[in-house]
Amino acid sequence: MANNIRNIAIIAHVDHGKTTLVDKIIHASKIFDAHQQFDDLILDDNPLERERGITIVSKNVSVRYNGTKINIIDTPGHADFGGEVERVLKLADGVLLLVDAFEGAMPQTRFVLGKAIALGLKPIVVVNKVDKENCRPDEVHEQVFDLMFNLGASEDQLDFVTLYGSSKQGWMSTDWKVKTDNLIPLLDAVISSIPPAPTLEGTPQMQITSLDYSSFVGRIAIGRVHRGTLKEGSNMSLMKADGSIKKVKIRELHVFEGLGRVKVDEVSSGEICAVSGIEGFDIGDTLADADNPEQLERISIDEPTMNMLFTINNSPFFGKEGKFVTSRHLRDRLFKETEKNLALRVESTDKEDTFLVFGRGILHLSVLIETMRREGYELQVGQPQVLFKEDDNGKRTEPIELLVVDVPEESAGKVIELVSMRKGEMTIMEPKGDLQHLEFTIPSRGLIGLRNNVLTATGGEAIMNHRFVDYEEHKGPIPGRIAGSLISLETGPGTAYTIDKLQDRGSFFVDPGEEVYGGQVIGEHTRPNDLTVNIQKGKKLTNMRASGTDDNAKIVPKRQFSLEEAMEYIQKDEYLEVTPKSIRMRKILLDENERLRYAKTAE
Missing domain, CATH: 3.30.70.240 (Alpha-Beta Plaits)
Known part of the structure; x- marks a missing residue:
């Protein structure tokens, strides 16, 4: 059976159509029953992935074609999620490199392709979106060849099959001028040019490359059987990063079939499977023979390049929207994230409620923050800092x-x-x-x-x-944000009258009637210094009738920030307060006198 398996990873730059192509392969393989209805982007099942149109976590799916089982791994295209890609490439024997027929090979394509070539994986090149205007498939094909050559690909890797087509329209062909009506040429190419998963005899070995969680059986280890056969109920050794060996027992084995999993008694080498019943494992650990355990080389993940301070929400509005607001909640959630997010590191600081979180970039960290706020957490984060x-x-x-x-x-x-x-x-x-x-x-x-x-x-x-x-x-100092902040003096809703009068001082991030607190950043000053303003003052009313000289307040709509924009906007002395319904910027020291005192001591 193992010889009849092809394990392929789909790699591409963001938005070049990976997940769409997997959709079409799934539909073409008739995995669904006739009564089942599915939307587009079947594998992007996380709401965050659907909203942003990006893949964040790699997914496994399998299809059967001409008696061969094809395990497909859909990978993220963004370099911030490179940690995901680096570990799942270990599951594959070949890669489908998807390239946009107009844009060609982009920076992240190069990043992921370099990892695949270094692992010796066989590529198939798919020039996608040839139905677009201004496309240049032949130029793109040459560009990909040059890229592979520059990345040090072997003769065998450079002798790759190229297919052209449109994953959106669901067709592939060996000649981009000849349009077909199906994906058969692609599936044929996978079977003919990707090597079958090798069958290695001997004591069982499997490296854990990914994990899943089920409320019934707990944590589930996912990986590819490297050698031998795993059997349900057998005793195994779990080999950890620190060299320790732990005795474990396999409770259940599942293999990927279609979009789901099927329970089996045993899994032989070359197949990707899910193992339940093992406790205390980490990604990169080896599951080996109980008597003669041998460790596989651990997955190497590139180092983080950025860190941010995460702390509990202590603003005057804390606890109004979130369920999880204490430092214990924050600590548990961050350390839980490191179990499956390999490129992320969390360090405790000298303060009980403050943690340093290290990641690959703004997007990598913002996806974590966005996920946490949707789960009901309230937290504050500091300005992103690059690691020197x-x-x-x-x-x-x-x-x-x-x-x-x-x-x-x-x-x-x-x-x-x-x-x-x-x-x-x-x-x-x-x-x-x-x-x-x-x-x-x-x-x-x-x-x-x-x-x-x-x-x-x-x-x-x-x-x-x-x-x-x-x-x-180090390249020397880089100028940051030129404009200062407008800071609220009082707590309470802002009035249209005062905001209107202050519009020449800068642009506002809040609307009239919106609740703000003292020390909150409510706008951008037109000058480099910070300015504290009182937007709660109402108009002085008298019992004299006005002679029609009052103009209606004409207020410019507030500036809206996405989470990433706000993370990039804040200064060193500011925090970003993130709650399930709000994103607010604030000064770390809310009291104006304290800020002035601190500024004097800093001088």
Whole structure:
């Protein structure tokens, strides 16, 4: 049976159509019963994934074609979730590299493909979206070949099959000018060019690459059987990171079948399975023979590049919206997250209610914060900080990223100016269709808050992507936000009268009637310094009749921030307060006199 299995991972840049292609393969394989109805993006079952249109957690699904079982792993495309990709590639023997026929190979494509080639996986290239205008499939095919060559692919890997098609329309073909009406050429290519999962005889070995949770059986270990056969009810050794060995027993075994799982008595090498009944395991541990345990090489995950301070919500409005507000809740939730989110690290600080959380980038951390607020947590986070290192010569180094911006030609100058101000250096500038394609190397610090400025300067027409490259020498100070904050003096609802009178001092983040508290950041000042204002004052009323000189208040709508924008916006002396229904910015020290005292001592 094991020889009749193909394990493939689908890798691509964000929005190039991975999950859509998996949808079509699932539909083409007739997994569903006739009465079952499913929406699009079947595998993106997490509400956050559906809203943002991105895959955050990798998923497994299997289809059967011509007597062969194909295990498909849908992976995230964003570099912030690279930890997910690095571990699931261990399950695969080959990869489907999906590339947009217009955009070509993008930064994250290179990032994930580099990992796959280093593991020796056989690629199949799918040039997707050939139904789009301005597409250039032949150029993209050459570009992918050059990319693989530059990444050090072997002769066998460079001899890849290329298919063209549209996953949205559900067709694939070996020639992009010849449109078919199904995905058969793709499934044929998988069976003919991806090597079958190897069958290795000997004592059983399985590396745990992912985990699931069930309220009935607890934590479930998922991985690929590397060697031998796993049997239900057998005793095994669990080999941990610290070298310790723990005796465990397999209670149940499941293999992936269609969109679900099927219980089996035994699983032989090459198959991906789920094991329940094991306690105390971590991702990367090896499940081995009870008598002669042998450990598999642990999964190596790239280091985090950014950290943020997480603390309990102690604002005047705490506990109004959330269920989980104590430091114990926060601690338990953060440490629970590290069990399945490999690229995340949590460290306790000298304060009981404050934790340092290390991640891959703003998106990686914001998905955690958004998930927690939806679960009913209230918390506060500080300004994201980039992690610096010292090299062998004692010099300070910082993470450098490759930034790619596609922008209309008339806006290219503004983008170059904005990136250069943040110590970015342009390496490539070339036309790409009707857009200008710009590439820069830029410190990770320079990316914080940059997206907002670029989108404002280009009227929302810029497409930005970035990926971590390496640590290089520190580039010196980078100017942060130029404008100061407008801070509320009192607690209570703001009045339209006062907000109207203060509009020349800056733009507001709150509407009239909205409850605010003293020390909350309620707007952006037009000048670099912070300004404390009282927006609760009402108009002085007299019993004299006004002679019609009062104008109605004309108030500009408040500025709305997404979670990521707010995380990038706050300054060092500010917190972002996140509750299930609200996102507020505030000063760490709410009292104005305390802030002034602190500023004097800091000088």
